[in-house]
Amino acid sequence: MTRILAVFNQAGGVAKTTLTQNLGYQLARRQHHVLLVDMDPQASLTTFMGLVPEELRETVYEAVVEEDPLVIHKDIHQLDLVPTNTDLSVAEMQLVSADLREMRLKSALEAIESDYDFILIDCPPSLGLLSYISLVAATHVLVPVQTQFKAFEGTDNLLNTVARVKTKINRKLAIAGFVPTIYDSRNAQDTRTLGAIQEQLSAIGPIFPPVPRSTAFPDAAEQRLPLLLHSPKHPAVIVLDQIAEAMEGLK
Secondary structure, rough: OOOOEEEEOOOOOOOOOHHHHHHOOOOOHHHOOOEEEEEOOOOOHHHOOOOOHHHHHOOOOHHHHHOOOOEEEEOOOOEEEEEEOOHHHHHHHOOOOOOOHHHHHHHHHHHOOHOEEEOEEEEEOOOOOHHHHHHOOOEEEEOOOOOOOOHHHHHHHHHHHHHHHHHHHHOOOOOEEEEOEEEOOOOHHHHHHHHHHHHHHHHOOOOOOEEEOOOOOOOOHHHHOHHHHHOOOEEEEEEEHHHHHHHOOOO
């Protein structure tokens, strides 16, 4: 079974793209065929993977708006990528009156999903249509939650969106778990928020070990590399591999 993970949080700055790239790489290292799909018009994942969004002539936009086949860039650090650029920012408006708009990404992925063990969708930081069609296409939702009070407080809205998708159109959608991110054990608020995440969300899905705050992540992104290739001995690599191992057990 191909597991399609929507990495989703409506808040920005929670390390969603960083998690998508690095989790994908850890899964590839475990001998899985992995596709990354950039559904965020900011195109951070596309940039992190070494492509220049402004230079791309075909992106995920053509697949979801024009219903063209997905254009896949192969074998970037053992990963395949469907890139995006700012063209995707107008897709929500264009899809408002489109036939079967909710199914556009799902239909595009169905044509290629048998080639992959895992497909990771980097969702935009919003509760809009692009996130909605990503959840419709997914088998599971993986939620990065920054260990700050304000970020944690927004989780209810996210879960309501997931519940709405599951009720209306994707009944098999499941919560893969919650990943506390940008965690600083020296910060009292981070520690309190981590405790609240573990206490309040554990009944909904697994709570994975926190991904620590570290300048190594932006440094690796600047070099267009996964963390493991940039800093092989960084302690966050162990955490990311633990999350990857858990993803292998998804049903």
